[in-house]
Amino acid sequence: MRSRRHLPIALAAALLAIVAPAVVTVPASAATDHSVLDVDVDAPFIIAFHNRGTWTFTAKNDGTGPTLTPVTLAVKYNDGSNPYIPGTPNAWSQVTASSPQTKQCSIDTTRKIATCIAPPLAPGQSATITVSARADLAATQDAVINWRVTAARGAKDPDVAYNTRLGATTQRALRGAFDSAAPAAHGVAVRGWAADPQLPAGPFSIDVTINGIRAGRLDVGAARPDVTKVYGFRSTSGFDAVVPAVGSGPQRVCVTAVHVQTSGILDLGCKTVDVAAGTPQGRLDSVTTGPDSFTVAGWAYDPDAIGSATQVAVTALFPTDDQPKVVGTVSADQPRPDVNSVKGVAGDHGYSVTFSPRQTQVFGAERICAVATNVGAGSDTILGCKSLDIPLDGD
The missing domain is CATH 2.60.40 (Immunoglobulin-like)
Structure with a gap:
């Protein structure tokens, strides 16, 4: 019986290295994270002074696997202006942030960033952050305020650049006020003013709705020397008229000013009026x-x-x-x-x-x-x- 001869151990190891493929050590996240984020943002384009703007930013996992980490959705609602206008660092106020997927939302008023951290997303799942802020730039000219939104999986997401969107919102210099609403003999009397410091002679139309029904459209033209004295706007920036009511009882009266030349819109707010019971x-x-x-x-x-x-x-x-x-x-x-x-x-x-x-x-x-x-x-x-x-x- 013949005995077998064995290869030396060193030679066997060398042959194995030639025949077998090399084994590379890969981080677990890179080897198993097959998620792909698809982002979409709906942001305010033009907004008037003291009106609210809303950013809705959504990230959806379009990949074949779940994200292995929570997804951070960030909205930098004020990323400066171009050209710079004094006051732009405080262009937005009363900022809120919320998400239907998480309660881990925060606002950094120093860095002007609102953030929500959503749980890991399975394939096909989405996470959304909604940020709302009031336009507070009291300038006499329109200002373009930049913004940036970003979605990130963890602190070192290699795709963060692809999941970032840039944009800008124009804050219009429109000004105005809804001073009063009161019952009148033939409806509801509404009074206020609207003006554009950049186009002092520009005409405005005032849309009035009552309980959600359009009650009338008024022209700006009433004398308002008080407005001229305080703001320097033209003295015929006022409106004062009567529009029909909608039944009797409480009436929610809302007023919106529309600049005829620029189509700028200024929401002047709402008031409640109690119309007499004798109304038809x-x-x-x-x-x-x-x-x-x-x-x-x-x-x-x-x-x-x-x-x-x-x-x-x-x-x-x-x-x-x-x-x-x-x-x-x-x-x-x-x-x-x-x-x-x-x-x-x-x-x-x-x-x-x-x-x-x-x-x-x-x-x-x-x-x-x-x-x-x-x-x-x-x-x-x-x-x-x-x-x-x-x-x-x-x-």
Whole structure:
């Protein structure tokens, strides 16, 4: 029996090194982290003084594996201005940050960074941070404030540059105030002012909504010497007018100023007004169109004149007009037994009227409204509005 001969140990090791592939030591995170972050940001583009801007920053894991670390979402809401304008370090105030995925959110007001740390993301999962801040740069010219958002997996994410987005928000130098809202004989009286220090002669339109319904669009032009004295703006920067109410009881009145030349928007805020109980009640039930007509129907009555037919004005609003056009009026004197039963009132309070677009020239109108005329205590009230699609050419 022949014995086997063995290779020397050193030679065997050398042969193994030639035949076997080399083994490289790889960090566990690099070897197993197959996550890929896809980021998206929705940020304010133009905002007016004392209005709030909101950044919504989302990171989604589009990879085949989970992130092995928490995901840090950071919004540097103030990254300086270009060119520099005094006061820009304090351009934003009242900053808030939140995330539906985590409560680990913080705000560094010195570095101007809001941060939320979300748990690790599985494939297909997303994390979002929402940052809100008030524009507080009291400048007499527009200022461009830079911002930067970043998503990072851990402290040494190699893809952090790819998960960063840069942008800027223009803070408009618009100024204004919603001074007061009060009940009036034919609706709600609103008073305030709006101006642009860069374009002192520039016209403004004032949009007024009541309980979410557009009640009117006003022009700026009333004398406001107090504004001129304090700010140096033109003295005709005020508005003071009456718009119809929306029923009786508490009315939430909101005012927005729109610069006609630049389309800059300034939210002037909201106030609550209690409209007297004598205001007409009612509703615009429907606006229906036919081959060459449209019909408006609903009901209305005035508690102060329950035995009389309430007059209802039908108006049409055009995209290019500030004020609605009165198409016609109708008396609410048709039977509505459902209204009698539900409201507990006697008499006939329904209305239904048909108009021809050719006769009323409402081609291109985008909305039809019904407004009840008040008698006695209370104010005129909007019964409702409906969208209407009438071709511009009448075909």
